[in-house]
Amino acid sequence: MATQLLRDTAFNKSTASLPTAEFEKLVRRELELLGEDPDREGLARTPARVASALKWLTQGYASSAEEVVGEGIFEEEHDNMIMVRDIELYSMCEHHMLPFFGKAHIAYIPNGKIVGLSKIPRIVDVYSRRLQVQERLTEQIAEGLCGVLNPLGVGVVIEAYHLCMMMRGVQKQNSKTITSALRGAFREDPKTRDEFLRLAHSSGAVSRY
Numbered sequence: 037m038a039t040q041l042l043r044d045t046a047f048n049k050s051t052a053s054l055p056t057a058e059f060e061k062l063v064r065r066e067l068e069l070l071g072e073d074p075d076r077e078g079l080a081r082t083p084a085r086v087a088s089a090l091k092w093l094t095q096g097y098a099s100s101a102e103e104v105v106g107e108g109i110f111e112e113e114h115d116n117m118i119m120v121r122d123i124e125l126y127s128m129c130e131h132h133m134l135p136f137f138g139k140a141h142i143a144y145i146p147n148g149k150i151v152g153l154s155k156i157p158r159i160v161d162v163y164s165r166r167l168q169v170q171e172r173l174t175e176q177i178a179e180g181l182c183g184v185l186n187p188l189g190v191g192v193v194i195e196a197y198h199l200c201m202m203m204r205g206v207q208k209q210n211s212k213t214i215t216s217a218l219r220g221a222f223r224e225d226p227k228t229r230d231e232f233l234r235l236a237h238s239s240g241a242v243s244r245y
């Protein structure tokens with residue numbers, strides 16, 4: 037996993053200046069290969085729209101947890117679990133470039149420092165706005181939070197629906213994928229882990245909108 041994380045960091049700045057014209061040409065060609073007429077009215081601006089949508093959906097490559105947290109860290113002698121639950125999450129699977137979406141539940145135990153609560157969803161966005169697999173996304177969020185806070189422990193649970201499973205192939209429309217990443221006390225102390233997992237799963241079924 038460490039190597040994987042490093043590789044992604046090295047990738048970080050690569051889409052900051054996505055070459056729009058070249059991208060639009062590719063999308064136009066894609067439409068032709070699908071048997072479509074890229075010049076018909078409804079599709080005329082599609083290459084531009086797809087290029088700008090993809091640029092937006094992958095803007096996490098050009099960002100980092102440190103950057104979005106910025107000055108939002110405060111000294112505080114609080115040593116209980118802090119949890120933000122039901123954070124909306126949208127990402128794209130790197131195998132099919134189709135969306136997966138769901139919720140993240142994130143907790144940590146501070147080690148003299150806390151992070152502004154609104155920063156936690158922003159850390160989720162940094163790593164979800166990239167081509168991902170859910171397993172790596174979960175680990176990267178945990179690593180990102182560890183990196184900025186050096187807490188006593190971190191727990192991340194993600195529950196997500198993958199359109200590549202729902203729309204194609206097996207068409208398992210109700211299967212939800214659940215992943216977790218535990219660090220420090222969340223891994224070593226069974227009581228902490230149990231409390232976290234109980235809180236993370238107590239929302240019951242995640243609604244599918």
Ligand SMILES: [Zn+2]
Nearest residue numbers: 129131132200
């Ligand atoms: Zn997929």
